[in-house]
Amino acid sequence: MKRLAVLTSGGDSPGMNAAIRAVTRAAIYRNLDVIGVRRGYEGLLDGDVIPLTKSSVGGIIHRGGTILRTARSERFKRPEGVNEGLSRLRSLDVDGLVVIGGDGSFRGAQELHLRGFPVVGIPGTIDNDLWGTDATIGFDTAVNTALDAVVKLRDTASSHDRLFVVEVMGRHSGWIALSVGVASGAEHVVIPEVSFELGRLCDKLHYAKKRGKTHSLIVLAEGVMPAQELASLLSDTAGYDARITVLGHIQRGGGPSAADAILASRLGAFAVESLCDGEKGIMVGCVNGAMCTVPLEKTWAERKPLPPELLELVETLSI
Secondary structure, eight states, rough: OOOEEEEEESSTTHHHHHHHHHHHHHHHHTEEEEEETTTHHHHHHTTTTTEEOOOTTTTTTTTTOTTTTOOOOOGSSSSSHHHHHHHHHHTTTOOEEEEEHHHHHHHHHHHHHHTTTEEEEEEOOOOOOOOOOSBBTTHHHHHHHHHHHHHHHHHHHHHOOOOEEESOSSSSSHHHHHHHHHHHHOOOEOEEEEEEOOOHHHHHHHHHHHTTOEEEEEETTTOOOHHHHHHHHHHHOOOOOEEEEEOGGGGOOSSOOOOHHHHHHHHHHHHHHHHHHHSSEEEEEEETTEEEEEEHHHHHSSSSOOOOHHHHHHHTTTT
C-alpha cells in the first residue's frame, strides 16, 4: 500500500478534523502518501482532491466542521456512480480509502468494498446511532452543546414559572435527547425508541404542578415530532402554555470536546493501521475503551439500543 485517500461525508460533526489529522499523520508515519477528497463522494466523482501533509493538517485538531467539506451525493447512490468513483480512485493510484461519516456514508463505502476496493469507515456523526462502537465522533460535543443551552433555559423556566419544550437533533435516534435529559434533570424525554403517550406526559406535568413544582422541561428528539406540534398538543389537551426552543444545527458546530478529539485521534490512527494490515469493508470503533472492528453492513443493519438504566433514570429522578 502506497497511497491512501480520506473523505468526510454526510452531516458534519465536531472531531472530523481531528480524525483527518490522525489519518494523515498515521499514514505518513508509515511512509504512505495521503490525498484528501473534498465534498465527499460528490467530490470524488468530480476528482476534487488535494494532497495532505503533516503541515497541512497542523492546527486543525480543535477546529469544528471539516476542512475537506462534506456533501450528499445523489449520483453516487446509483451503480454507475459507484463505478465512476471506483475508476476515479484507481486513476489516482489510491490503494485504500478512509470514509468518515454515518450510516449513509458507510452504505456508499460498502458498495466500493463489494467491488473489491479496500475501504475502512470511521464513525463520525452526532447521533451516536451506529452499531459496533460505544460512541461516535461528535456525539459528546453535541450533547454538551445542547446541555449548555438547556441548563440556561432552565434558569428562565424557573424564573418565570414556565414549561419549556426543547427540540434537539435525532431523526431516528434518541441518544442526544436521552443524554441531555438525564444530565439536565429534565422532567420528560420524548424519543423515537419509546412510544409517545400524550396522556402520560400530561399526567406527569399535572402531578408535578400539584406538588408545587412551577416549571418543567421536556427534551424532544426532532424525529418524533416538531416542538411546535408538541406544544400545540399540550395546549389543546391540557391547557399548558409551553414555550419552545429548537436548537438545530448549533449542535453540529464548534470545536470537539476533549473526549471527541481523543476518540477521533484513536480511530483515525487505527483506521490506517487496519488498512495496512489488510482489513477492509469494516468500521473501526471503540467498545469498553478498546479499539475494535465491525463489518460495515452491520453498523446500520443492527439496531444500537439505548441504555435501559438511563431510560429508568429519567423516570426515577424526575419525580
